[in-house]
Amino acid sequence: MNNYIKFIMSISAISLLLIGFSSYSSSEGEKTYQEFCATCHGDKLQGGLSKSLADGVWQFGSSDTEIINNIKTGIAQNGMPSFKDILNESEIKDLVSFIRDEEKKYHKPQFEVISTINSFDYNVNVELVTDQVTEPWAIDFISPAKALVTEKPGNLRIIENGKLVEEKVEGLPKVLYEGQGGLLDVAVDPEYNKNGWIYLSFSHEIDGKGMTKLIRGKLNGNKWINEETLWAADEKFYIDTRHHFGSRIVFDNKGYLYFSIGDRGKRENAQDLTLPNGKIHRIFKDGRIPEDNPFFTSDENFYKTIYAYGNRNPQGLAFNPETGELWESEHGQKGGDELNIIKSGNNYGWDKITYGRNYDGTVSTEKVKMPGMEIPILFWRPSIAVCGIDFYKGDLFPNWKNHLIVGALKFEEVRLLDIEDNRVIHQETIIEKSGRVRDVCSAPDGSIYIVTNQPDKILRLTPQK
Numbered sequence: 001m002n003n004y005i006k007f008i009m010s011i012s013a014i015s016l017l018l019i020g021f022s023s024y025s026s027s028e029g030e031k032t033y034q035e036f037c038a039t040c041h042g043d044k045l046q047g048g049l050s051k052s053l054a055d056g057v058w059q060f061g062s063s064d065t066e067i068i069n070n071i072k073t074g075i076a077q078n079g080m081p082s083f084k085d086i087l088n089e090s091e092i093k094d095l096v097s098f099i100r101d102e103e104k105k106y107h108k109p110q111f112e113v114i115s116t117i118n119s120f121d122y123n124v125n126v127e128l129v130t131d132q133v134t135e136p137w138a139i140d141f142i143s144p145a146k147a148l149v150t151e152k153p154g155n156l157r158i159i160e161n162g163k164l165v166e167e168k169v170e171g172l173p174k175v176l177y178e179g180q181g182g183l184l185d186v187a188v189d190p191e192y193n194k195n196g197w198i199y200l201s202f203s204h205e206i207d208g209k210g211m212t213k214l215i216r217g218k219l220n221g222n223k224w225i226n227e228e229t230l231w232a233a234d235e236k237f238y239i240d241t242r243h244h245f246g247s248r249i250v251f252d253n254k255g256y257l258y259f260s261i262g263d264r265g266k267r268e269n270a271q272d273l274t275l276p277n278g279k280i281h282r283i284f285k286d287g288r289i290p291e292d293n294p295f296f297t298s299d300e301n302f303y304k305t306i307y308a309y310g311n312r313n314p315q316g317l318a319f320n321p322e323t324g325e326l327w328e329s330e331h332g333q334k335g336g337d338e339l340n341i342i343k344s345g346n347n348y349g350w351d352k353i354t355y356g357r358n359y360d361g362t363v364s365t366e367k368v369k370m371p372g373m374e375i376p377i378l379f380w381r382p383s384i385a386v387c388g389i390d391f392y393k394g395d396l397f398p399n400w401k402n403h404l405i406v407g408a409l410k411f412e413e414v415r416l417l418d419i420e421d422n423r424v425i426h427q428e429t430i431i432e433k434s435g436r437v438r439d440v441c442s443a444p445d446g447s448i449y450i451v452t453n454q455p456d457k458i459l460r461l462t463p464q465k
């Protein structure tokens with residue numbers, strides 16, 4: 001009998017506890033949410049000035065206790081205010097119960113699995129995000145749920161919650177879509193949540209001549225607004241060729257923006273410090289030129305934005321999260337594709353030294369090294385036509401953390417490079433023959449996005465459960 005009473009008592013204690021927990025009111029929470037949180041996190045918790053609170057992705061802790069703490073103390077360095085003096089304990093718990101209800105309603109986008117790969121570490125699903133894009137060139141993410149894709153003919157597309165938005169972004173400048181020219185890279189400001197800036201590089205035309213140009217702007221729905229020119233060469237640097245425009249755009253965590261321009265088909269120009277082509281450039285995010293750029297003061301004719309030179313056609317740039325160093329990939333000639341670490345003032349040798357040969361097989365220079373010039377960390381022979389690169393930063397493939405993801409156009413491959421102490425100690429080809437790989441991206445949700453041409457697709461890699 002005694003035991004039976006104990007049993008009944010514990011049952012009622014548990015149900016009391018349960019009632020106790022569920023007594024926080026999601027509907028009260030919703031009111032508080034709309035009043036205090038919606039301006040930044042979106043009226044449907046979808047994100048906006050800051051990230052979505054309903055997508056199941058928690059950067060700062062996913063337990064109720066952690067979320068409650070984050071609301072109380074705020075996350076000052078990221079611009080999340082503290083609410084401990086504004087909301088009381090039970091108001092905050094109502095809020096969390098509302099956020100949890102919304103999180104349950106959120107459906108993670110489902111993608112069609114089009115193939116699987118067995119890599120050394122993982123069995124991987126290759127998912128189709130979309131094949132409704134035209135010559136996609138680059139991808140970058142605004143939030144886990146929202147990505148931007150450039151199309152070389154001149155369009156910027158939005159992928160939202162896994163779906164390609166049908167309307168193209170309106171109001172972009174006209175690009176020179178010819179040869180290798182067109183709309184090229186897109187990069188989202190690392191402080192996008194605060195400032196909304198999006199950066200684009202493209203081939204720009206003046207009177208039939210072309211040159212790479214860099215702009216930034218903001219998105220209002222699908223309208224491109226507040227455009228600013230960040231970097232444009234003087235007209236005299238525009239030339240007739242339609243190849244080797246570069247380009248990639250990346251940011252470090254000190255407020256600098258780096259971008260690349262190829263030699264524009266004038267190989268000897270890469271060594272000429274008075275010309276912008278065949279270089280890696282560094283500017284501030286608003287276009288100002290840092291006075292400590294390596295050639296800022298050395299000679300008044302030197303191009304002041306140059307950060308490094310002697311680069312043939314760099315189409316991959318990425319910061320190594322472990323060392324903070326800038327890694328670069330560039331198309332070489334036949335057999336001379338390079339992987340470099342870019343440092344201020346360095347000369348990467350093109351066209352004085354190279355491991356490549358002319359396309360007709362003849363030798364352009366026997367030299368692979370010369371004093372004052374850098375040899376690559378790695379070169380590919382035969383050339384894989386190395387394009388976009390990115391370091392893997394996510395959690396879905398823990399064994400791939402900080403590996404360099406490398407896309408190849410000609411070889412239609414994605415490779416993973418294991419890098420230790422700035423040496424490539426292993427290369428694994430994880431994707432073969434799935435189209436010319438233009439860009440690769442370690443996505444905020446931990447998956448890997450791949451941009452291919454012929455066929456034009458956006459693919460997504462996730463581990464099989």
Ligand code: HEC
Nearest residue numbers: 036037040050051057058059060061067070071078079080
């Ligand atoms: C002024 C803008 C602003 C307001 C208002 C605001 N937040 Fe935030 N919040 C942020 C930013 C910025 C972050 C950092 C994450 C990011 O980069 O988006 C953040 C992060 C968070 C996180 C952590 C998310 C994670 O991924 O771990 C939680 C939880 C959160 N906010 C809840 C709230 C709640 C609840 C309210 C309303 C009481 C609120 N926030 C109001 C800007 C805001």
